[in-house]
Amino acid sequence: MKPILLLFLSTAIGLAQSSAEWKKQGDALDGIGKPKQALEAYEKALAKDPANSGILVKIAKQYGDMMPSLSGGAKKSAGEKSLEYSRKAVAADPNSSDSHLAVALSLGKNTEFMGNKAKLQASREMKSEADTALRLNSKSDYAHHLLGRWHQEMAGIGGASRLIAKAIYGGVPNGSYDQALEHFKKARSINSRRLIHQVEYGRTLAMMDRKAEARTEIQKGLTMPNREADDPESKQRGRETLDKL
Template sequence: MKHFIVVLFLMLFITVNGSLHAGDSGSAGDCAKGDTAYKKLDNKTALEFYQKALETDPKNYEAAWKLARAYVDVGEQLPDKKERRLHYEKAYEYAGKAVEINPGGSKGHLFLSIAIGRVALDAGAKEKVRLSKEVKVEVDKALAIDSQDDSAWHVLGRWHRTLSSLSWIEKKFANIFLGGVPKEATMENAVESFKKAIQLNQTSINHHLELAKTYDKMGEKTLAVQEYHEVLELPIKDADDEDHKKEAEERLKKSE
């Protein structure tokens, strides 16, 4: 009888322990499948796998920030403004969860800044300026943790360009929410931030496109044209690169 109880206990332990490891493996496995879909530029499938991974293991930091990224990526392709915003708000939710799971991880803060920034793009002047403060707080945290993240430098570049080229009504809201337009927000700092992003990831089409658009705003047409040509020559790596190339081509026609 004693021998039977020992055997039963061991079988129960193996079953429970195996189930726990299977759960971990399931979450990691779904995350890996999401990565595979992401590399194939299939963001919707990637989103589904990251969602499953996080449901299996709610403390999976990697699944949380990658799910936030997926919601941004899918949202960017949606033509309907309300649908886009819903996706960006989901991205905000899961990026916030990633920060909650691991406050010391850079990616949670990065995608929190990106999600807020995407909401701001479709927002009115008042909300756009108010949200810019949150974008800066989160991207600064991301860079403080990992200064070699090219995407974070890209976000910072867009922040500088946006804040340094506000309309008169947006400047009024900046006085209310920011105490005026931040002195550090300049086109020159935008250029330096995009250049840093390119230094860290030279084949990113989006980095080159945003640098070109910044040069355009500064009246540096020759430099802008060089970057637009670079965009057209680089290979497609991300799901929205095709759109970036089309935008560069259209802007190039107007510049030349």
């Protein structure tokens, strides 16, 4: 068969695929950690179904998943795209837990490019979006996880930093290590396969100076297989915490 005909047939097959078929292809690629290729499939799915919040969430996730492999302007751009598509997902379906969760996740990934005031504003929005996601789906393990991270970070801000933030920005929300631990515990009970829940549960114990328990829990997380794009980064945080114990 001549190359021109092969190209024509390939294009015709691609055009014939439905949004659901492109999404299925994207899901398969996402499942094996191929965010760039998954993104291409999801974009084709979105072209056929532009108001589909589920596809918009998937696109936001791929941009976020690509960030660890990027640097500089490319990394910042991917973070901005992740947030852009997650906000589009909420606009498409305000009652979707996953859409609100995507906004919270994307905000978290963008904080490294923000100044202190913007970080504080983003932190408040992250908690609000995670709370909304959990209200819409009480079984969302990642909503619990994000609330755990929020409490973990807020509880870790020292008194001097709080006084400065209060003077400049009007204050920092209060967080609790106990609440962080409870959220990670719930996330772990809902989805025990996600090592990120296990590692952060252990890291919170370390922050509470419960060193023996922390070592046990973090080491358990480090033995779990990588399944998601940010698992290597989660394990690195766990190792760094262990080194300090």
